[in-house]
Amino acid sequence: MLEQKKLELHDEAFQRELFGNFDKNIKMIEEQFGIHVVLRDGNVVLIGDKTQVENAERLMHDLFKLVQKGEKLSPQTIYYSMDLVSTKSEEKLSDLSDDVIVLSAKGNPIKPKTLGQKEYISNIRNNDITVCIGPAGTGKTYLAVAMAVMAFKREEISRIILTRPAVEAGESLGFLPGDLKDKVDPYLRPLYDALFDIMGADKFAKYMERGMIEVAPLAYMRGRTLDNSFIILDEAQNTTQEQMKMFLTRLGFGSKAVVTGDVTQIDLPGVKKSGLIHATEVLKDVKGIGISALNEKDVVRHELVQRIIKAYEKHEKKVAFKEQEKQANKSNAFKNKRGGQ
Numbered sequence: 001m002l003e004q005k006k007l008e009l010h011d012e013a014f015q016r017e018l019f020g021n022f023d024k025n026i027k028m029i030e031e032q033f034g035i036h037v038v039l040r041d042g043n044v045v046l047i048g049d050k051t052q053v054e055n056a057e058r059l060m061h062d063l064f065k066l067v068q069k070g071e072k073l074s075p076q077t078i079y080y081s082m083d084l085v086s087t088k089s090e091e092k093l094s095d096l097s098d099d100v101i102v103l104s105a106k107g108n109p110i111k112p113k114t115l116g117q118k119e120y121i122s123n124i125r126n127n128d129i130t131v132c133i134g135p136a137g138t139g140k141t142y143l144a145v146a147m148a149v150m151a152f153k154r155e156e157i158s159r160i161i162l163t164r165p166a167v168e169a170g171e172s173l174g175f176l177p178g179d180l181k182d183k184v185d186p187y188l189r190p191l192y193d194a195l196f197d198i199m200g201a202d203k204f205a206k207y208m209e210r211g212m213i214e215v216a217p218l219a220y221m222r223g224r225t226l227d228n229s230f231i232i233l234d235e236a237q238n239t240t241q242e243q244m245k246m247f248l249t250r251l252g253f254g255s256k257a258v259v260t261g262d263v264t265q266i267d268l269p270g271v272k273k274s275g276l277i278h279a280t281e282v283l284k285d286v287k288g289i290g291i292s293a294l295n296e297k298d299v300v301r302h303e304l305v306q307r308i309i310k311a312y313e314k315h316e317k318k319v320a321f322k323e324q325e326k327q328a329n330k331s332n333a334f335k336n337k338r339g340g341q
Contacts, residue, residue, distance in 0.1 A: 025075065033056045127288055157256070
């Protein structure tokens with residue numbers, strides 16, 4: 001028997017956001033929960049299986065709180081909130097909207113959009129070194145920059161230092177045209193873009209000129225001790241173990257370091273093990289170091305990005321399974337051959 005539930009959510013702004021352009025948002029919700037959502041006499045009415053109607057009701061109240069706080073309901077936001085409801089999570093997406101890190105140059109609040117991002121921000125706040133592993137689009141670099149700018153504005157640190165291994169883990173920049181900054185700039189573009197967005201281009205240029213923001217390839221960190229700084233090592237999956245140890249031991253008094261990377265995009269030559277993977281294994285129990293792992297659920301880009309990441313993961317698991325099966329068959333064939341002799 002179908003359940004009908006009338007929700008007295010009369011707010012027109014909420015209803016516009018809920019249904020979205022061409023009812024795109026509401027169709028996504030109906031498909032996810034297998035229910036119908038209609039407007040009747042100014043009320044939102046849910047029609048369907050009792051359990052799914054109850055889930056949808058929880059979703060509606062959470063989304064309503066988000067809109068009341070001035071949030072826009074993007075497909076990504078709704079999709080993530082539905083996932084929380086479906087997994088019976090006690091956490092609510094609307095609770096995340098209170099945790100504003102800093103305002104962008106245009107006055108937009110920057111805050112975590114997923115529970116994984118919230119934990120990541122908490123790790124940065126509570127530890128001197130934070131390591132974050134996650135796929136593209138999870139906001140690991142952008143949020144690190146936001147936290148650096150916040151610390152800078154509060155005068156908790158005096159410098160922001162951006163670094164990464166240059167040219168796919170190599171340090172051979174000589175063949176590139178221009179001075180050091182010109183050579184490194186293309187590889188630090190995601191960090192620049194985040195700083196432009198949060199600080200504004202003029203302030204960024206001023207702080208760069210005064211040395212308050214520094215950009216350098218990882219090799220140039222060797223031999224330095226970095227006090228009163230917020231240091232971000234991006235694309236850390238392409239560090240060697242030696243480079244990672246060198247970087248982590250540069251930390252001085254009054255400093256924080258954030259290390260970010262995507263272990264599915266390692267460009268290290270040969271059979272070298274990524275310094276990022278090695279660091280998470282070695283440092284997982286060290287006090288003062290926080291380790292965050294983001295996944296496809298934390299992707300805040302186009303919802304298609306989540307599906308792409310899932311598809312690649314599924315394919316890689318399938319390939320790995322076939323390889324294991326192949327090796328097992330070889331091993332069994334060898335044992336059988338020896339046994340027959």
